[in-house]
Amino acid sequence: xxxxxxxxxxxxxxxxxxxxxxxxxxxxxxxxxxxxxxxxxxxxxxxxxxxxxxxxxxxxxxxxxxxxxxxxxxxxxxxxxxxxxxxxxxxxxxxxxxxxxxxxxxxxxxxxxxxxxxxxxxxxxxxxxxxxxxxxxxxxxxxxxxxxxxxxxxxxxxxxxxxxxxxxxxxxxxxxxxxxxxxxxxxxxxxxxxxxxxxxxxxxxxxxxxxxxxxxxxxxxxxxxxxxxxxxxxxxxxxxxxxxxxxxxxxxxxxxxxxxxxxxxxxxxxxxxxxxxxxxxxxxxxxxxxxxxxxxxxxxxxxxxxxxxxxxxxxxxxxxxxxxxxxxxxxxxxxxxxxxxxxxxxxxxxxxxxxxxxxxxxxxxxxxxxxxxxxxxxxxxxxxxxxxxxxxxxxxxxxxxxxxxxxxxxxxxxxxxxxxxxxxxxxxxxxxxxxxxxxxxxxxxxxxxxxxxxxxxxxxxxxxxxxxxxxxxxxxxxxxxxxxxxxxxxxxxxxxxxxxxxxxxxxxxxxxxxxxxxxxxxxxxxxxxxxxxxxxxxxxx
Amino acid sequence: xxxxxxxxxxxxxxxxxxxxxxxxxxxxxxxxxxxxxxxxxxxxxxxxxxxxxxxxxxxxxxxxxxxxxxxxxxxxxxxxxxxxxxxxxxxxxxxxxxxxxxxxxxxxxxxx
Numbered sequence: 205x206x207x208x209x210x211x212x213x214x215x216x217x218x219x220x221x222x223x224x225x226x227x228x229x230x231x232x233x234x235x236x237x238x239x240x241x242x243x244x245x246x247x248x249x250x251x252x253x254x255x256x257x258x259x260x261x262x263x264x265x266x267x268x269x270x271x272x273x274x275x276x277x278x279x280x281x282x283x284x285x286x287x288x289x290x291x292x293x294x295x296x297x298x299x300x301x302x303x304x305x306x307x308x309x310x311x312x313x314x315x316x317x318x319x320x321x322x323x324x325x326x327x328x329x330x331x332x333x334x335x336x337x338x339x340x341x342x343x344x345x346x347x348x349x350x351x352x353x354x355x356x357x358x359x360x361x362x363x364x365x366x367x368x369x370x371x372x373x374x375x376x377x378x379x380x381x382x383x384x385x386x387x388x389x390x391x392x393x394x395x396x397x398x399x400x401x402x403x404x405x406x407x408x409x410x411x412x413x414x415x416x417x418x419x420x421x422x423x424x425x426x427x428x429x430x431x432x433x434x435x436x437x438x439x440x441x442x443x444x445x446x447x448x449x450x451x452x453x454x455x456x457x458x459x460x461x462x463x464x465x466x467x468x469x470x471x472x473x474x475x476x477x478x479x480x481x482x483x484x485x486x487x488x489x490x491x492x493x494x495x496x497x498x499x500x501x502x503x504x505x506x507x508x509x510x511x512x513x514x515x516x517x518x519x520x521x522x523x524x525x526x527x528x529x530x531x532x533x534x535x536x537x538x539x540x541x542x543x544x545x546x547x548x549x550x551x552x553x554x555x556x557x558x559x560x561x562x563x564x565x566x567x568x569x570x571x572x573x574x575x576x577x578x579x580x581x582x583x584x585x586x587x588x589x590x591x592x593x594x595x596x597x598x599x600x601x602x603x604x605x606x607x608x609x610x611x612x613x614x615x616x617x618x619x620x621x622x623x624x625x626x627x628x629x630x631x632x633x634x635x636x637x638x639x640x641x642x643x644x645x646x647x648x649x650x651x652x653x654x655x656x657x658x659x660x661x662x663x664x665x666x667x668x669x670x671x672x673x674x675x676x677x678x679x680x681x682x683x684x685x686x687x688x689x690x691x692x693x694x695x696x697x698x699x700x701x702x703x704x705x706x707x708x709x710x711x712x713x714x715x716x717x718x719x720x721x722x723x724x725x726x727x728x729x730x731x732x733x734x735x736x737x738x739x740x741x742x743x744x745x
Numbered sequence: 746x747x748x749x750x751x752x753x754x755x756x757x758x759x760x761x762x763x764x765x766x767x768x769x770x771x772x773x774x775x776x777x778x779x780x781x782x783x784x785x786x787x788x789x790x791x792x793x794x795x796x797x798x799x800x801x802x803x804x805x806x807x808x809x810x811x812x813x814x815x816x817x818x819x820x821x822x823x824x825x826x827x828x829x830x831x832x833x834x835x836x837x838x839x840x841x842x843x844x845x846x847x848x849x850x851x852x853x854x855x856x857x
Contacts, residue, residue: 487789487796549790556792596793609792 218328232349232376239345239377240274242266246519274345277517278377281344281385284513288388291506292319294499295395298562299402301495302555302608304488306700307403308710314398314410321411322394322418326387328368334423335386336363336372338431343517344378358437363427385513389457392510393422396461399608400469403488404476404697407705409681409690416680417464425672426456435668438661439643445658447641448665449629451526452514454570454621455665460673462615466604467677472691474605476698477724485599488607493554500558504534507565511572522573522633529572530565533584537564540588548592556592559609563591566614567621571628574647579628586624587617619666626659627651694728746841746854747815751806752780752834753826758804764825765808770818772857774807784831803834809844811854 233239245266296315300308337353337360340346349372352365365372369383394414401410428435429450439447450456479485490496511530512523541560545553564584571583594612598604606612631648634640640647648654684690691697696704700716703709753761758775765773779800786799810818815838827833846856 485794487791487794489791489796549793551790553790553792599793 232373232379233346234375234377236377240267240271241345242270244270244274244342244345246273270345273519274343277343277345277519278381280518280523281381281513281516284509285385285388287506287509288385288392288513289506291388291392291503291510292395294502294504294506295392295398296499297495297502298499298558299395299399299608299610301492301497301499302399302490303402304700305491305711305714305716306702306709308491308702309708310407310701310705311398311402312710313407313706315395317407317411318394318398318414319391322391322414323387325415325418326390326423327383328419330390330418330420330423331369331383331386332364332366332371332374333362333420334426335382335431336365336367337427338363338382341378341382341516343515343519344381346376346378349374349376349379350382353432355434358434358441360431360433360437361428362424362433363431382516385516389453389510390418390422390426392453393417393457393461393464396458396610396614397465397468399610399613400465400606401472402607403701404472404691405468406689406692408688409684412684412688413464413468413677413681416677417461421464421673421676422456422460425460425669428668429456429665435661435665436641438664439641439657442661443657444661444664445626445654446639446643446645446647446661448622448661449574449625449640449647449658450570450622450665451573451625452511452569454566454568454618455669457618458566458569458614459618459622459666459669462611462613462618463670463673464677465606465610466615467674468681469604469606469611471678471681471685474603475607476694476728478605479603483603485603490555496555496558500561503562504531504565507534507569511569515573525577525633526572529575529577529580530568532577532580533564533568533572533587534561535564536581536584537561537567537588537591540585541592544588544592555609556595559591559595559613560588562613563587563617566617567624569618570621571625574625574629574633574649576628576630576632579624579630583621583624583628587620590616590620619670622666622669623659623662625649626654626662629654629658698724698728746844746857747810747812748839748841749806749808749810749815749819749822749836750839751808751822751826751836752778752803753806753822754828754832754834755802755804757826757828758806761806761822761825764821765818768814768818768821770808770810770814772809776805776807778803778805782832782835801832809841809857811857 242263292315296312300311303311335350338350340348350363350365352372353360353363355361366374366379369375369380394417397413427433429448430436435448437447438444475488477486507530508527512526515523538557538561542552542557545556564587567583567587568580591609591612594616595609598606598611625647627649628651629647629649630652631646631654633646636645639645648658650656650659681690692701692704700709762773780803781800786797786801788795788797808818819836819838823836843852844856845852
């Protein structure tokens, strides 16, 4: 079969699969007319309204207000989802700015292609694996078709309704609103890995990584935490607090992306010339720090959807606490990184300050709804330290080349964020009657009298998340690299992946600085006797 | 006829231009270049890793002048470009064999 025939064959198979799952029932609500009824009035707390025959007018009124409440939640969920979608712009600027001009087109193309490919894979299978058994979400007035879960009671491991947004009658307004919000979260994990594999990964290997991420690694762990799976049920099964709690995804999204990035960066190895013979790291300065700052600010703006939107509804007024906590942690992380680099290296480091801001955002993502503002600041401060020491550790000790700091920002700070729930959750949210993960109590951490139960659940969560995301990626790509060239050739890497992988360069009208080829060792045609950077200090001109 | 070539700090371009205009010098060519002198650049830290900034941004000016004006022009550039600190740059003077104006074909002093 030639390539064209393969594409046709794959399209036909996909279409057959689509029709196979396209059956409808009366339980789903594809038009939206039946979603939001009297029983959805917030005042009812979900209890059905009992209406006497003489109260027909009252019944209509109750239905109308119930529909209104659900409508407000839909708008909130969709708008915050659009904000999360905008984070892709931030990631594209961030990682492209942190890499060299000769790879800028490659970086942008990875951002673009990850979006479209991962989206279709998640639509086909990922969403069903993750949320096929999530059960009705009260804030959306239903999503009842998503009720198929494998593993009974508290041992759920995978869901299976919602393939192609059709199977199990999942063609439903609530399900699709939920899908939009969740697919952009998955995309975020997909962008994270780009930062760590930049400037050397082959485009083909990257596509495979995105398919594996969107179809398997992200949704399965996401199901354990958010889809009714075993980690979220540690409260009901082992009496560990409210089970593992991750409000908006420090673990589910960020640590998962970070651990996949770690495995890929280890398998790929460092960029040519990154480490000198004596093991010291060479600096490959990013080509546009303006992009880095713009990207960071766009991401911060998008995070105003990422965290507050994770209530799935604006009728939950905790959204203001979530939003303010998120900003506080971002600022604290940035200030710590700025001050630390200034104290240690003599000048504040621009890109590390950006990393510090993102570190605070990543860390507060899990606890943002459960902690007080003071704790958000502390969590952000700790995250600022975690990221600067994380980058140093990977560069100087582990010798793992992470051009954009993705592993430190998302992996290490994601881990810290999940743990911080078990320490700082203050027992004010949610109301005990509502409960979390099927346990009717507010989420409470060690420092607020919750004991070690919640922290225990969080520790199990980070352990399981690491083993799953890192382990599966490592195993799969150890196999994949036997069949697919996962790294570009040295010639392409030195000349730039723009030219070698796409035959198009991002900046055709500019001559690239000679330093863009710095650090190339003699075996690849570089300087046979590189001079150590001199220690002379001079005035800058 | 001589060509005066000066490598100066970029922020000194404006005072040098003003001073040359005051002398009624009309033809100036500018290139943005990078280079180093005895200092051989300096090191910076990027995300914790040291790297060498060997070539610093400079501006290269070229002015063609009549023999009689060479000394005056050279001294004017040096006075205007001097800060007294490391990195002020270099200036040198070379003889010119022929000078031609492309539009009219005039040669020698007429082409100035």
